[in-house]
Amino acid sequence: DTAVSQTPKYLVTQMGNDKSIKCEQNLGHDTMYWYKQDSKKFLKIMFSYNNKELIINETVPNRFSPKSPDKAHLNLHINSLELGDSAVYFCASSQELQGYGYTFGSGTRLTVV
Amino acid sequence: QKEVEQNSGPLSVPEGAIASLNCTYSDRGSQSFFWYRQYSGKSPELIMFIYSNGDKEDGRFTAQLNKASQYVSLLIRDSQPSDSATYLCAVTALSGAGSYQLTFGKGTKLSVIP
Numbered sequence: 067d068t069a070v071s072q073t074p075k076y077l078v079t080q081m082g083n084d085k086s087i088k089c090e091q092n093l094g095h096d097t098m099y100w101y102k103q104d105s106k107k108f109l110k111i112m113f114s115y116n117n118k119e120l121i122i123n124e125t126v127p128n129r130f131s132p133k134s135p136d137k138a139h140l141n142l143h144i145n146s147l148e149l150g151d152s153a154v155y156f157c158a159s160s161q162e163l164q165g166y167g168y169t170f171g172s173g174t175r176l177t178v179v
Numbered sequence: 180q181k182e183v184e185q186n187s188g189p190l191s192v193p194e195g196a197i198a199s200l201n202c203t204y205s206d207r208g209s210q211s212f213f214w215y216r217q218y219s220g221k222s223p224e225l226i227m228f229i230y231s232n233g234d235k236e237d238g239r240f241t242a243q244l245n246k247a248s249q250y251v252s253l254l255i256r257d258s259q260p261s262d263s264a265t266y267l268c269a270v271t272a273l274s275g276a277g278s279y280q281l282t283f284g285k286g287t288k289l290s291v292i293p
Contacts, residue, residue, distance in 0.1 A: 099281075107265060109223070109283040156222055168213075168269075168281060170222040 069093050072157050072171035079147055080179055087142045087174045089157030097121070098140035099158040099168070100132060109156070115140050147178045181206040183270050185284035193292050198255040200287050202268030205249070212244055212251045215267040217286065223267055227253060258291045265289070 070091045079085050091098060100112040113132040114121045120132065129145045144151060157171040182205040192198045200214075211230050215223035229235045229242040229251065241254040251270075255262055268284040 101283075106285065107217075108285045109267065111280065111282070114280075167225055167228065168223075170224075173222050 070157055070159055070169050070171040072155075072174050074174060075172065076175050076177075078177045078179065081147055081149060083147050084143070084145045085147060085176070086144070087155055087157075087176075089140050089142070089171055091138055091157075091159040091169070091171075093159055093161075093169060095159035095161050095169070096137060097160050098134070099160075100140065100142050101156040101158060101170075102126075103154045103156060103173070105153070112155075113140075113142075144176075147176075149178050152176055152178045181209075181270075181272055181280075181282050183268055183282050183284035185266075185268050185287045187285055188288040189290050190287055191290045191292055192258050194258060194260060196258050198258045198262065198289055198291070200253040200255075200266050200268075200289065202251045202253075202284055203249055204251070204268075204270045204282075206270070206272040207246075207249065209246075209249075209270045209272040211271040212242070213269040213271075213281070214240075214242060214253045215269060215283075217265045217267060219264075255289075258289075260291045260293050263289060263291050 073088050097116045099114040101109050103109045112126050115134045131143045134140045154173045154175050156173045158168045160168045184203045214227040216226050217223045227242040229244045235242045239256045243252045265286040265288045267286045271281050
């Protein structure tokens with residue numbers, strides 16, 4: 067059983083397109099996150115959601131928008147994709163806001179051409 | 180700006196040796212400290228966490244925390260080629276929004292030479 071699942075695993079798209087990445091967790095965790103890992107392997111938090119409420123919104127472009135239909139899902143929508151958006155995007159979840167034991171999904175490698 | 184600093188490496192050690200990975204953090208309010216391992220093309224995997232000053236051992240891994248020096252380390256004894264990966268240090272601290280945020284260092288790449 068996959069604890070945190072992301073789809074798709076790979077995404078290649080053209081500049082200007084709009085795309086979505088889906089994330090689901092079956093751990094019963096109450097907080098979910100989106101992280102971006104750039105080509106230098108630096109993991110940076112983008113968003114976190116607790117009980118469908120946005121908690122942290124780092125300085126990411128407003129072209130990125132998280133959407134959480136329920137506690138087990140946190141999707142990431144990206145509008146007007148740019149070359150610089152190419153990266154690996156990781157979804158994660160944790161039981162408490164303290165971030166104990168984040169569990170990561172397998173990642174989505176986004177390539178914008 | 181809360182920062183977590185790691186030597187990017189690569190750190191090369193011979194098989195069977197002790198690998199020592201180091202991390203410093205800027206926020207004195209940091210409360211929880213984690214080490215993640217990330218193989219190439221894979222997601223980060225939690226291998227150790229520590230909350231209190233001192234040492235914490237789990238098999239071949241030992242995490243060490245010194246809050247006064249704002250320093251956390253990971254020792255890997257009897258290093259194996261399968262330990263070759265990037266090791267990410269992560270720290271939680273209270274954000275301005277009143278919630279806890281996990282901040283990662285840039286990782287240290289470890290190579291264990293057979």
